[in-house]
Amino acid sequence: MATIFVDLVIVLFVILIAYSSVKIIRQATIGIVERLGKFHKTAEKGINILIPFVDGFRAIVDMREQVVSFVPQPVITKDNVTMMIDTVIYYQVTDPFKYTYEIQNPIFAIDNLAATTLRNIVGDLELDQTLTSRDLVNTKLRVILDEATDKWGIKVNRVELKNIIPPQDIQSAMEKQMRAEREKRQAILLAEGQKTAAILEAEGLKQAAILNAEAFKEAAIRKAEGSRQANILQAEGEAQAILNVQRAFADSLVMIKEAGIDDKVIALKSLEAIKELGNGQATKLIIPGDLSGLGGVFAALKEVVTDAPVKAQK
Numbered sequence: 001m002a003t004i005f006v007d008l009v010i011v012l013f014v015i016l017i018a019y020s021s022v023k024i025i026r027q028a029t030i031g032i033v034e035r036l037g038k039f040h041k042t043a044e045k046g047i048n049i050l051i052p053f054v055d056g057f058r059a060i061v062d063m064r065e066q067v068v069s070f071v072p073q074p075v076i077t078k079d080n081v082t083m084m085i086d087t088v089i090y091y092q093v094t095d096p097f098k099y100t101y102e103i104q105n106p107i108f109a110i111d112n113l114a115a116t117t118l119r120n121i122v123g124d125l126e127l128d129q130t131l132t133s134r135d136l137v138n139t140k141l142r143v144i145l146d147e148a149t150d151k152w153g154i155k156v157n158r159v160e161l162k163n164i165i166p167p168q169d170i171q172s173a174m175e176k177q178m179r180a181e182r183e184k185r186q187a188i189l190l191a192e193g194q195k196t197a198a199i200l201e202a203e204g205l206k207q208a209a210i211l212n213a214e215a216f217k218e219a220a221i222r223k224a225e226g227s228r229q230a231n232i233l234q235a236e237g238e239a240q241a242i243l244n245v246q247r248a249f250a251d252s253l254v255m256i257k258e259a260g261i262d263d264k265v266i267a268l269k270s271l272e273a274i275k276e277l278g279n280g281q282a283t284k285l286i287i288p289g290d291l292s293g294l295g296g297v298f299a300a301l302k303e304v305v306t307d308a309p310v311k312a313q314k
Contacts, residue, residue, distance in 0.1 A: 017052045020050075021049055021050050021051065021052045022047060022048075022049060022050075023043065023047070023048045023049075023050055023057065024046070024047055024048075025043050025044060025045045025046060025048060025060070027045050028045075028062065028063050029045065029060050029061065029062055029063060030042050030043065030044065030045075030060075030061050031043035031048065031057050031059070031061075032057065032058040032059045032060075032061065032096055032097070032100045033048070033050065033056070033057060033058070034056055034058045035051070035054055035055050035056075036054060039058070039097065039101070042096055042097070043057070058100060059096075061093055061096040061099055061100065063092070063096070064092070065090060065091070065092040065157060066090070066091060066092065067088065067090050068089050068091070068107055068110070068111075069086065069087075069088045069089075069162065070086060070088075070114060070115070072084035072085060072086040072163065072165065073085055073086065073087075073115045073118060073119070075118055075119050075122045075123075076119070076122075076123060077122055077123070077125060077126055077127050077130055078123060078125055079126045079127055081127045081166060081167070081170060083130070083164060083165055083166045083167065083170075084164075084165040085122070085161055085163065085164050085165070086161075086162045086163050087118065087141070087159060087160065087161060087162060088159070088160045088162050089110060089114060089145065089156060089159050089160075090156070090157045090158040090159075091110070091149070091154050091155060091156050091157065092154070092155045092157060093153055093154060093155075094153055094155045096153065097153065098152055098153030099152060099153040099154060102151060102152050103152040106149075106152055106154060109149075109152070110145065110154070110156075113148055113149075114145060114159070117140075117141055117144045117145065118137070121140050121141060122137065125137075127166065127170070130164065131164060134161050134164075137161060138158075138159050138160055138161060141159045142156055142157075142159040145159060
């Protein structure tokens, strides 16, 4: 019975030794293996076999990029303004051996190095420059930290100023200045808008006056042109009427001549014409000399002439 118990203890001891000699390293991590207190090798990802009681892990180093945020640090600018600035640093371990053996507390070291470097950089800048030159401060701080941490096996990839907090009185003054600047810009924009509106309105009135004048001028020209064309057409119509009358009279003379009308017919037509004249409003008649031989015609003509005034008096 005692032998079985001893065998069981031995088996458990062997299993424990075997389990302790097998180590699994995860992805993106590297183990620092020491043998009898001295650096032996770096254990890569996967299964690694160690000699029990001889080999051991000093540290498991994370090789991924890491982010660390530091508490705000008091910083004095060139114009003696004290402000609080906190930083965010992105770093990555590039050499696990240096990271383990060259620095005791790398994060604490980076924090203090960043604080002192930030004081040196901001100390050369005034308040306004500090607030407007974040990129410049970030670049300088990253270069200095990267150079200083290179011997520790650390690569500083990026440095950002998270918050810049000036004193309360400075903040109040800046807010007042900003409010005044905004009101100034608002007044300028309002004045510019009113000026532009007035100019556009004046331009509109000017264009309207020009268009009205041009329209009035065009109307007058068209009216004059219409009157001139009407007068021309009227004159042409009258001339054409006179020409038609003269042509008709000439044609009638030709027709009379061709018809061979004798003197009796002419005398009769003359008498009819004189009768029509007697029915008019005229009180005097002029008798052609070639009708003087017609006694009966003159007697009738005299009767017509004498009767016309009597009728007029009645």
